[in-house]
Each structure stands twice: as structure tokens, then as C-alpha cells.
Amino acid sequence: MSDQPFAIETRELVRRFGHSNAVNGLSLRVRRGRCYGFFGRNGAGKTTTIKCLLNLLRPTSGSVRILGLDPARDEVAVKSRVAYVPDAVAFYPWMTVRDTLDYLASFRPRWNEAVERGLLDRFRLDTRQKASHLSKGQRTQLALVGAICAEPEVLILDEPTSGLDPIIRREFVEAVIGAFQERDAGDRTVFVSTHLIAEFEGLIDEFTIIDGGRDVLTLEADAARERYQKIYARFAVEPAGLELPGAQTIRRRGRELEMVASTDPSALLDRLRAHSPEALVAESLSLEEIVVATLQSGAAVA
Amino acid sequence: MRMRLNFRSGKPVYLQLVDQVKAAAAAGAIREGEPLPSIRPLAEELRVNRNTVAKAYAQLESLGVIESVAGKGCFIRKNGSPYRKDVRLKLLAEDIDQAVTQAHHLQVGKADFLRLAADRFDRFDHQRGTNGRQEVP
Numbered sequence: 001m002s003d004q005p006f007a008i009e010t011r012e013l014v015r016r017f018g019h020s021n022a023v024n025g026l027s028l029r030v031r032r033g034r035c036y037g038f039f040g041r042n043g044a045g046k047t048t049t050i051k052c053l054l055n056l057l058r059p060t061s062g063s064v065r066i067l068g069l070d071p072a073r074d075e076v077a078v079k080s081r082v083a084y085v086p087d088a089v090a091f092y093p094w095m096t097v098r099d100t101l102d103y104l105a106s107f108r109p110r111w112n113e114a115v116e117r118g119l120l121d122r123f124r125l126d127t128r129q130k131a132s133h134l135s136k137g138q139r140t141q142l143a144l145v146g147a148i149c150a151e152p153e154v155l156i157l158d159e160p161t162s163g164l165d166p167i168i169r170r171e172f173v174e175a176v177i178g179a180f181q182e183r184d185a186g187d188r189t190v191f192v193s194t195h196l197i198a199e200f201e202g203l204i205d206e207f208t209i210i211d212g213g214r215d216v217l218t219l220e221a222d223a224a225r226e227r228y229q230k231i232y233a234r235f236a237v238e239p240a241g242l243e244l245p246g247a248q249t250i251r252r253r254g255r256e257l258e259m260v261a262s263t264d265p266s267a268l269l270d271r272l273r274a275h276s277p278e279a280l281v282a283e284s285l286s287l288e289e290i291v292v293a294t295l296q297s298g299a300a301v302a
Numbered sequence: 303m304r305m306r307l308n309f310r311s312g313k314p315v316y317l318q319l320v321d322q323v324k325a326a327a328a329a330g331a332i333r334e335g336e337p338l339p340s341i342r343p344l345a346e347e348l349r350v351n352r353n354t355v356a357k358a359y360a361q362l363e364s365l366g367v368i369e370s371v372a373g374k375g376c377f378i379r380k381n382g383s384p385y386r387k388d389v390r391l392k393l394l395a396e397d398i399d400q401a402v403t404q405a406h407h408l409q410v411g412k413a414d415f416l417r418l419a420a421d422r423f424d425r426f427d428h429q430r431g432t433n434g435r436q437e438v439p
């Protein structure tokens with residue numbers, strides 16, 4: 001396990017546009033078999049990073065490795081083991097769904113026809129339909145079929161479900177779970193950049209939040225939900241001398257307290273219990289709320 | 303057996319699955335020899351990673367709650383923990399300690415606590431007696 005190369009690894013990746021660095025020293029390590037979330041505001045450097053992973057852009061400095069290979073030097077080897085679904089998908093308008101899949105398959109060493117049939121069926125895609133007549137949702141579905149049937153080891157998704165209706169979004173996520181991880185789930189890596197974080201919540205094992213082209217937080221999803229909690233406490237009388245280290249955004253309303261713990265909620269809960277609260281409730285933040293809290297606080301919480 | 307996940311509980315997702323299967327087996331909602339849902343449809347239904355379900359099942363197997371039969375899937379085992387009784391009691395004591403701590407903070411005394419424990423025990427027994435048609439609230 002440990003001598004296996006990372007599915008994706010960047011070291012001090014920098015990509016400059018004009019005078020500014022869209023990606024500014026980003027180091028990522030995505031283990032094989034993980035489903036990895038890549039979150040950040042618009043303009044944080046997510047798409048630029050992904051384009052560097054795919055050799056669509058050359059890094060200004062730093063390095064990129066996919067499955068241990070350099071995508072600039074071993075372009076063919078990397079591309080045969082990776083698939084990519086961007087947010088806006090373009091196909092040749094004169095081709096039908098069938099033609100398009102045949103065309104995509106012609107570049108691939110492998111093509112799983114059983115998976116193709118299953119997905120076309122699930123998405124109710126008509127193979128005789130012209131690509132120019134497909135809706136945005138159907139184009140994304142077709143791109144996903146093309147990506148999954150090639151049985152790549154790494155599936156890179158860049159805002160794949162933005163602008164799609166909720167049913168198509170659901171089916172998209174289910175197809176990634178059901179069809180992409182079909183074979184050996186431990187060997188199928190997903191790297192997904194998205195703003196629709198709730199959609200992917202159950203799928204994400206680990207994530208990185210980037211801002212200004214830099215990593216501000218990398219955590220396992222379970223650990224993040226354990227660490228980031230919203231705590232509500234109510235006391236019989238306003239507690240005197242209650243200190244709350246490690247609590248963010250504390251709101252006090254007389255004998256009521258509300259706060260977000262971002263480091264050690266259990267220590268905070270013990271501290272609150274010591275003042276015998278009438279009510280004490282803690283719940284985890286969702287990944288989306290964690291991303292918002294991290295970006296709004298403006299600083300990394302290491 | 304119904305499985306539900308709560309991403310706000312702060313408990314790792316795979317552990318939620320482990321605990322729900324254990325609770326369902328204790329309450330008779332799923333009985334010896336009955337199959338668990340297979341990994342793929344359950345993962346799709348719960349919209350979680352397949353590795354998460356696989357990890358939960360692996361843990362349940364190591365706890366002796368389920369057994370996996372090659373090519374057939376996972377089944378609830380006859381209630382037989384692989385641990386010796388003193389180990390089992392020690393494991394249980396850890397959970398009871400937590401409940402006792404909680405009782406202290408909720409100002410629930412020993413007598414009430416023991417009565418409640420007996421009551422819950424009966425309730426699970428009753429559930430198993432009624433084929434586990436009802437859920438333990």
C-alpha cells in the first residue's frame with residue numbers, strides 16, 4: 001500500500017497568469033481509492049489546478065504526478081488511465097450518442113460495454129439522438145458514460161453537476177458510486193471539484209479547501225465533522241467566568257450561548273457541562289458549512 | 303432493516319452503519335441467517351462511498367455480528383461473540399461508563415438509572431418476541 005504512488009500528487013504547484021498566481025504553491029496528496037473533494041470559491045484556483053493535472057496547462061513551477069507519472073512527459077500513459085468530466089461538455093454536433101461513444105472508445109485501451117448499456121439505460125439516453133439535440137444534463141450524462149466505460153483509475157470531475165436539475169444530479173452521484181466503483185473500489189480514485197458539496201457529502205473521504213491558490217485546510221471528512229461542531233447551551237443563570245477557548249463566533253443571549261467549535265469540541269463541551277447547563281446540544285457542521293466557516297474565518301485552522 | 307445516516311451526529315459514517323446493524327440484530331429487526339443488503343445498492347441508496355459500507359461490513363464481521371459467504375454476501379450470524387466473557391463485560395463497561403457519566407450530568411440517580419436499564423432490556427426482548435416489526439424508539 002505505502003509504496004504505491006499517490007493517485008494525484010502536486011508539490012509546490014504554481015501557475016501564473018500575467019502578474020498573479022492562480023495557483024500559488026499547492027501541495028496535494030490524494031491516495032488511491034479515495035474520493036477526494038476539492039473545494040473553494042470561484043477563482044480560488046481549482047480549475048487551473050485541474051488543468052495542470054491534465055496537462056492542459058503547464059505549471060509555472062512545482063510538479064504534478066498522476067499515478068506516479070508526469071502528465072507532461074508520459075501524456076499518453078496518463079491519459080489512458082484518467083478520465084475527466086468538466087462542467088461544460090462539448091461534443092461534435094453531427095455525431096449521435098452512439099457515434100460519440102464509439103469515437104471516445106477508439107482512444108481507450110479498455111471499454112466496458114456492459115457498464116455502457118447499464119448507464120445508457122439508467123440515464124434513458126437514446127443512442128440515435130444527435131449530440132446537438134442533447135440537453136445540458138444529457139451532455140453531462142453522456143460525458144460521464146464516456147468517462148466511466150473507459151474504466152479509468154482516476155476520475156476527475158470539475159463542477160460536473162452545476163446547472164443541472166436535482167434528479168440528474170442525484171443520478172450522476174449514484175452512477176459514480178454504482179458504476180465507477182464497480183470493479184475494485186479500492187483502486188478507483190475520484191477527485192471532484194464542486195460547489196454543490198451537499199450532493200457529494202457521503203462520497204467524500206477527504207478534502208482540501210483552497211483559497212488564493214493555496215491549501216487552507218486538508219482533512220478527512222469524518223474527522224472534520226467530529227472537529228467542527230455547533231454547540232448550543234442554556235443555563236439557569238448566566239454563567240460567570242466561563243471561558244471558551246477554541247470557540248469561534250460565540251453568540252451570547254443572556255443565559256443562552258451558541259458557538260462553533262473548530263478544534264476540540266469535546267473539551268469545550270466538558271467546560272460547559274462543568275457549569276451544569278439546563279440544555280446542551282452539539283451537532284456537526286456539514287462539509288458545506290465547514291467550507292464556509294473556513295473561508296469566512298480567512299485563516300487556516302491547522 | 304432500515305438504515306439511516308446523520309452527517310450531523312459527529313460519528314464516523316461507517317460506525318453509524320455498524321451501530322445500526324448491531325442495534326437491529328439486538329432488536330430482532332434482522333435475524334440470524336438473514337442477509338444484509340449488498341454493498342453496491344446500499345451505497346447507492348445511502349449515497350455514500352462503497353468503501354464506507356465495505357469498511358462497516360468488515361468491522362461487523364470482525365466483531366462476529368455478521369459472516370460473509372463468498373459469492374453470496376453477508377449474513378447475520380448466530381449471536382456468538384468471538385470474545386471471552388470477561389472481555390465482553392469489559393467492553394460493555396466502557397459503554398456503561400458513558401451512560402453513567404451522562405446520567406450524572408442529567409441528574410439521574412442510580413435507582414432511576416437501573417430501572418431505566420431494566421426497562422430498555424425488556425423492551426428489546428419484547429421487540430425480538432414480536433419479530434422485530436416495530437422499531438425501538
